[in-house]
Amino acid sequence: MPDSLLYNKHLLWRAGFGIGIDQIEDLKNKNVKLLISDLFTQKNFTEIGYDTPDADVSDYTMDNRTPAEKKKEMQQMIRQQNNELNLNFLEKMVNGKDQMREKMAFFWHGHFATRINNSKFNKQLLNTIRKNALGNFKDLLFEVSQSPAMLNFLNNQQNKKGHPNENFAREVMELFTMGRGNYSEKDIREAARAFTGWGYDKEGYFKERTNLHDAGSKTFLGKTGNFTGSDVLNIILEQKATARFITAKIYRFFVNENADRTIVEQLSTNFYNSGYDIQKLMTEIFSSSWFYDKKNIGNRIKSPIELMAGMMRILPMNIQNPENLIVYQKLLGQMLLYPPNVAGWPSGRSWIDSSTLMLRLQIPQIWSGLRPLEYSPRQDDDIDMGMKSRETAFNKSFKNPNITIDWGRLEKVFADKKCEDYLIQNTKTLDMDSVKNFSDKSMKMNIINLMSTPEYQLS
Structure with missing residues (x-):
């Protein structure tokens, strides 16, 4: 090969979700240079939304539904939108x-990472992240920090002069910018x-509530002044620790969980000097010869979303009940x-335990x-907040997503090719004899069996 x-x-696999x-x-x-250029040619940006309409308050004024019934209906609508x-x-x-933007x-x-119920806020934040994904980190940081989803999740709506709430300020520094110790x-x-005073109105727009803002003098990271939230974010962006923290996290996600200090230092210096240009940083990573070193290929355990999206990209499928993919x-x-x-999702080996691997x-x-x-x-899954009985009921009512795969098309595409060369990142450790032993020699079973190997779990 x-x-x-x-x-x-x-x-x-690294700059997208696998081969389509x-x-x-x-x-x-x-x-490979042409492929990089394709990946970075940004197409027309379209927002992600939902079709379920928002509830009209006037619907609820002329009927006999109890407050509990109205609340239940509202929750169902929000769940559907999410x-x-x-x-x-x-x-x-x-x-x-x-692919690179997504x-x-x-x-x-x-x-x-935010975890709130409000579908409108979720939609807003998701599109803010998608729009700025390859833009400038400063723009992304400011827009995310002023998003109702983040301000709600980290309690900044309650951050008022005389009663400061430290949650938002702490996470902005610890998780989003500089990292601990800085x-x-x-x-x-x-x-x-x-x-203080950073919040949002009932329409879901960012609002600086000046009457709740502490306008006094503050000393932050060695500087003193009557700082606002924007001043604080700008001072954070002046710190080289911020470029280093973000670059190291990107390296661990896109290249190798064991970060190479020398490379990260060089990348972060360039990232800082570029004024936090994300596209420039990613282009440098994917264009570097070290990115294609053996040790960086096929060494990452695919996250569940990467695993699912990767399979859906290469298998032409028609899905009757896509909502079951959420299960x-x-x-x-x-x-x-x-x-x-x-802190978001963990990575690497934490994706694998006995039940999830199976x-x-x-x-x-x-x-x-x-x-x-x-x-x-998973036993440690808290998505339903401990309501295991509901999960069990959910599983009983669950049917397959009703997927039809076009195996005929796959036969044609792979007619003169070895499937394993395209499905597996590192074929050196793959035992093709055992794959074939489990197969009835058909293309369909060959693909299914290759995707059922431990090697397919790696990207």
């Missing part, structure tokens, strides 16, 4: 032409004072719009209709 195929596969079925034909001969947002985001990852948005979605508890207190996200431990906490290996057979789904969620 020529290196160009290996490198192109590697690039498509339409890309297989010329992938072997495509120049589910649609989830599936529409997944659909962009699978079918969107802007992959980067997926990264930021875990970095700026600020003091006093810096958190002073920053919280600067963020798979729950069972595997990664539900879009629903990170476990403000399900991961069986999904190709389940989706092909060869076996039923017989699973309950």
Whole structure:
């Protein structure tokens, strides 16, 4: 197998969600530089939304429904809207032409993690992240920090002069910008004072409530002044620690969980000097020879979303009940719009435990209709806040997503190719004899069995 195929596969998994079925034909001969250029050519940006209409308050004024019934209906509507947002985001990852934007948005979605019920706020934040995914980190940081979703999730609506709430200020520094060890508890207190009054109105727009703002003098990271929230974010962006923290996290996500200090230092210096140009940083990473080193290929455990999106990209499928794909996200431990906490999702080996590994290996057979789904969620799953009985009931009523795969098309695409060269990142450890022993020699079973190997779990 020529290196160009290996490198192109590697690039498509890291800068997107794997090979799309339409890309297989010329992938072997495509120049990697051309592929990088394709990935970074941003297409027309379209927002992700939901079709379920927002409730009209006037609907509720002329009827006999009790407050409890109205509340229940409202909750159902919001759940439906959040589910649609989830599936529409997944659909962009699978079918969107802007693979690099969606992959980067997926990264930021875990970095700026929020977990709230409000579907309108969720939609707003998701599109803010997608719009700025490859833009400037300063713009992204400001827009996310002023989003109702983040201000709500981190209690800044309650941050008032005389009663500062430190939650937002702390997480902005610890998780979103500088990382621990680069600020003091006093810096958190002073920053919280600067963020007093930052909130949103009932329409869901950012609002600086000046009457709640502490206009006094503050000392933050060695500077003194009557700082506002914007001043604090600008001072944070002046710190080289911010560029270093973000670059290291991007390196661990896109290249290797074991960060190479020398490379990260060089990348972060360039990132800082570029004024936080995200596209420049990603282009430098994907254009560097070290990105294609053996140690960086096929070394990442795919997150559940990457696993699902990757399968959906290469298998031409018609899905009758896409809402059931959310059940798979729950069972595997990664539900879009629903990170476990403000630190986002863990990565690497934490995706794999005995129940999730078994399900991961069986999904190709389940989706092909060869076996039923017989699973309950991870034991540590708190998505339903401990309501296990509801989860059990959910599983009983759950049917397969009703997927029809066009195996005829796959036969044609792979007619003169080895499936494993396209499905597996590192074929060196793959035991093709055992794959073939489990197969009835058909293309269909060969693909299903390859996708059921431990090697397929790696990108």
